[in-house]
Amino acid sequence: MDQQKNVLVIGAGIAGMKACLLLAKTGKQVYLVEKLPIIGGKTIKNEESFPNLECSTCMVAPVQQEILQHPNIKTLTLSEVEKIEGDIGNFTIIINKKARYVSDTDCIGCDMCFDPCPVSISNEWEENLMNKKAIYVPCSGSLPNVPTIDTEHCYHFNGKQECNACVEACMFEAINFDDKDEKVEIQVGAVIIATGSDIYDVSLLPQFGYGKHPGIYTSMEFERLFASNGPTSGELTIRNSEKTPKSIAIIHCVGRKEQDYCSGICCMYSAKHAHFIKHKLPDTKIYNFYRDICVPGKTYQKFVEKINDIETQMIYHNSMDELNILHNENEITIEYITGKSKKETLTVDMVILASALNPGKDFSDISKMAKIDLDKNGFFITNQEKVGSVESTKPGIFIAGCAEGPKDVQTSVIQAEAAVSGVMSCLDS
Ligand SMILES: Cc1cc2nc3c(=O)[nH]c(=O)nc-3n(C[C@H](O)[C@H](O)[C@H](O)COP(=O)(O)OP(=O)(O)OC[C@H]3O[C@@H](n4cnc5c(N)ncnc54)[C@H](O)[C@@H]3O)c2cc1C
Ligand code: SF4
Ligand code: SF4
Incomplete structure (x- = not known):
């Protein structure tokens, strides 16, 4: 059988998108499969990106545009890979592509259908x-x-009442209730898995009070709170109120013990959050509760030192198990043990839980489907016999970005580039 030159990339975060563009530029036909209705991954949730605090949208939007316009890239959103069969050079892939119910050729993205719903x-x-x-x-x-319809909640689909309001509002006849899910079969020579990671579910740790008080946020919630295209257009107010926080505590390493590894980026994004807060609310007091500060590399140390030393108060505490967040309607109190084994408390208006990253829920299914191994933490493992390799335990399947383990954008992109060179060296040009 002839070797296939096409490549499948799973996951349209920064790692998957960068890999696609590089492959497409070499003339390869690339299929990019993304389960969400949009591409971009977690990076587009951030207003600014460490270490240079550059505007994330300005960094990612040109990449997204190029992906959607490139003739060698076929992007399949709302899609998941269902079957991977075969070996290097000849994989048969079955993709389950969900119906969007809105035509991407007819829709002009005018938003006129949202209000009447x-x-x-x-x-x-x-x-x-x-x-x-x-x-x-x-x-x-x-x-x-291009919008999509949530069929679980749409009245037309769940039958709760008759509704046609969006169709009536759309002057471009772009909405089609008869759209159907599809099975797409493709043949590729190699696969890059760039499915990113999940974020540790902090509600599993009741000591932090997440979900019990409106002032307690996860780090990703805080990213959206700060974002100018987010829920408050970037206003730092406490959930369900107009109140501006006068004091904020950032708790490092939430879920680290349970995950048994350091995610390596939380100290950096926490310093970025402290910088955001000082920039928007210069009089707000910021407290960083930490046991470890992990900031590798030549630029990261300086970034964290500059922000933490000048803009925040660092509080070393003795034990994550003995740090508790107590709350009543008006107050959030952090109870902790100091480095000198003394019990202390601090009352603040807002808490940000810097949560660990963990493997995606479907990593185990993907590993079985692709016949590749996971490491003991549940991330995709690369071939340990080849130093620095991004090849999985099956030839022809490569791993890039947070799918391999938590990391920053820069390292995710470097792995994407390495995965592309792996693909190029295993497929004839
Ligand atoms: C709160 C927070 C702040 C951060 N701030 C910064 C920062 O300032 N600077 C920095 O360098 N890094 C930052 N990071 C890290 C950064 O988000 C990651 O390095 C980056 O997102 C990794 O990109 P990725 O492409 O590997 O994964 P992701 O961005 O997670 O993208 C993965 C994509 O794959 C899709 N996907 C997942 N599973 C499937 C599947 N089965 N089928 C199809 N598609 C799938 C997802 O929907 C997603 O679109 C931050 C992380 C967090 C949590
Ligand atoms: S009204 Fe029609 S064209 Fe406008 S966003 Fe909605 S579906 Fe698209
Ligand atoms: S049919 Fe009605 S409920 Fe369903 S998406 Fe359109 S406007 Fe909303």
């Missing part, structure tokens, strides 16, 4: 900090800028 539901992409309609795009600036 009578349904209002929580927007998970916005970390449930705001609502969306049953016909929606996850955030403003979504790419592709």
